[in-house]
Amino acid sequence: MATKTVNVSRPYTWQEKFYLFAIVQGLLITLKHFINGFFLRKHNTIMYPEVKREYSNRFRGSHFISVDKNKTENCTACYLCQTVCPAECITIVAGERESSKNPDGVKKEKRPVRFDIDSLRCCFCGFCEEACPKDAIKLSGKYEMAATSRSDTKYDLIYLKREVKGRG
């Protein structure tokens, strides 16, 4: 389809050509905002370290592994999360749980000896959470994941089993 160009002449009125009226209008708008900020202390800034932004419940932040009432992790080292992970950041070493430490019996015979997540590789897609048949690995709402050393960014089982309330 050929483009049809329609030229509409919209001549400026002399007030528009003069330009100063528009400037005064603009100045009044900024003055209004200035008064709002200066006298009424209105602002839209979230004062970050003191006030934190509320994210939705579906936000995907730092990982954790849910535990049962005996503080035993729900993970059974089935490798599903490691397989589905597109960033390949999960490394699991499976082992057998000692029968004395396993009151749940056959339900939790298998356990992860190591469960490492390289958070620098993780892309927080949430596939591991979806793949997990035991609802063991989850993504919390924690978003402050800065660390002072590279080794701190590799989450081990002890860190992942931390207590998380709600979505964290």
Added chain:
Amino acid sequence: MTLFDFIQMFAKMAVVVGLALSSVPFLVWFERRGSAWMQGRVGPNRVGPFGLLQSVADVLKLFLKESFIPGHVNKFFYLLAPAIALAAPLGALMVIPFGSHAMVMGQKVVLQIAQIDSGLIFLLAFAGLEVYPVILGGWASHNKYTVLGALRGSSQMVSYEIAMGMSILSMLVIYGTFNLQEMVAWQGDSWLGFIPTWGAFINPIGALIFFISIFAETNRLPFDLPEGDAEIVGGYHTEYGAMKFGMFFLAEYVAMVMASALISTLYFGGFNLLPGFGLLVSWVGGYTDGSPDALQNVKAAFEFVSILLKVGFFLFVFVWVRWTLPRFRFDQLMDLGWKVLFPLSFVNLLVVIFMSYFFVS
């Protein structure tokens, strides 16, 4: 020159230079906090009370930085440019009267540093010097961005200087003097008892043109073409770092103070008392011993406050306009300067000449 003359001259210089320089950190703070308020933000509020020490911290950082000179620059002019940038507006401030006169130990102290009859010429000469740091800094830096910024800046400043000169010329016709003290005295009258005979009321078009061109002279938005983050990086001071950049930065704000002082002196009654201040003077004067010297000192103090308030208002307008208007494109800037302001100021000058010929004399 007696010791008294020396001391009073030194004191006046300390007051003016001290005020001009020490207002800069506050101005920078106000620029940042003010823009934040206008944009619904908070601005720097961590360092010191209300973030007031933020600019002090910034200057401290600039002082502690390595004073680096690139190898490809013309060293003499490279170092000369920031010095001129700061010296020119400070020199221009020397002739601004900031009060009629005070009486100290029975001697008359005129509250103006350099009492020269051709004060306005002196002022224009020093204001015109402000083009040099832009050209020198840009050219000596030996960099394409700086040269482009310098060319843009200098052509802008030179073309707006014409409109500025024309509007000043129209005021000269009205005042009939080059002496700034006499100009201010001329504006001391009032019509109907309450409208002051300020230059802006007599010659509003001249005041408007002067006001617009002073924005271009001080390189403030909407005419901040010498710098351009998008196309020419920092403009003429791209190659400057540490305190040499700090001096350019300082000079921009001192030039703002100078421009505000200039427009309040020429068009807004200078140190003449603001409406309503006369009552304050007589009220405070009632608490003195009633001698004419004491009354004069009280009056001088309030005159000083008046010009400070006027300068403060124009500094606020500088910041206010900066955070309201977008910048001009360069051809639009030149169009406005040469095709609008120059003819308008010329016609205005002719009208003023005819009016003063037929109605005043």
